[in-house]
Amino acid sequence: MQSLKDTYQRITDTIVEQLEAGTKPWIRPWRGSVRHSRIPRRATGEAYRGINVLMLWVSGQMFGYEENTWMTYRQAQDLGGQVRKGEKGTLVVKYGTFTPKEREDDEDRSIPYLKGYTVFNVEQIEDLPDRFASPAEELPSVPVPHMETVEVFVRNTNARVSYSGTKASYRPTSDDILMPDRDRFESEVHLYSTLLHELSHWSGAKHRLDRDLSGRFGTECYAVEELVAELAASFLCADLGVAHDPCDNTAAYVASWLEKWRARHFSSNQQQLI
Incomplete structure (x- = not known):
């Protein structure tokens, strides 16, 4: 299991790599679909929060994903889907606290933790149920002038x-x-x-x-x-x-x-x- 420090470092490295390349990882100079501007969501429809939103925006920009739904490898399998061979997942994190057994009588002794895990965009997964294949939303058509x-x-x-x-x-x-x-x-x-x-x-x-x-x-x-x-x-x-x-x-x-x-x-x- 990765340490808390390693997880923080992976998050930092991902964002710094984009910034060092001169890119604001949450901005791109062309429009995505309407869905792309929304908060990323889990397979259940629940919205991601905090640093996970930024991490998934970064990945969506880097790889050009239009869809905003993400799931783990196991979740995809449980839904009858399969992550395509060679696809690379995206790091997200789960925050929580736990109380060691020897400290259960002390409410103030809970310990925070940060656990990293990997998710895949639905565009990386085959054979998912139809509800994950959203119909394309048309972009406002504004012709860009030719120079x-x-x-x-x-x-x-x-x-x-x-x-x-x-x-x-x-x-x-x-x-x-x-x-x-x-x-x-x-x-x-x-x-x-x-x-x-x-x-x-x-x-x-x-x-x-x-x-x-x-x-x-x-x-x-x-x-x-x-x-x-x-x-x-x-x-x-x-x-x-x-x-x-x-x-x-x-x-x-x-x-x-x-x-x-x-x-x-x-x-x-x-x-x-x-």
Whole structure:
């Protein structure tokens, strides 16, 4: 069983990884379904509370889940469902107290505990009852204006871009850029600053500029690549006449890298003084 300290650390690491990547884990620049903005719920319909809400929002954003219902592996099996092979669960926690037998006569001696366990989004589970397959709720359709200067620029790079789903990413294995559907974005500012950010990652492929794209959340090379992509997107937005994403992501990327640089610089100065 994991210790209380380990559980707290896992929660902290999950959120810090997102913040170090320059992302506010509870915000994304495109609209999800109406369901996605609601408080996550258990299989029973009961709402999650506290830090669990944030943890499930983070996971929903990272993996593009539209549904807001989560359950344990055992709960899925009891309902006749099966978690798909290879799916990764999300940490949630249970708070409570217990009183050791030797202290049962003392009401003030109850001990708090925090227990971590894993849940899966219903989109990760097959063969659940129909009540867990909510009909899709239509989003308000507000066409995002096309900016021809940006569209022409992107086409001239010969980058393959497809609009579908709920995530924005450059995929090195298939060498293409995946974007959410255009009408999910709040404005052309959000759409094009996101697209140019992913295009900047595309430029770093081995057969182009050969940058290190292998880093994971929280690693130094990941922070460097995100900083490069966000600064490149800022320059491209300025050059193409796009107001850059106003979500302060650039400042977060810079702050993340500056913190690492300062730590390295301080360490180097210490060694020189020894």
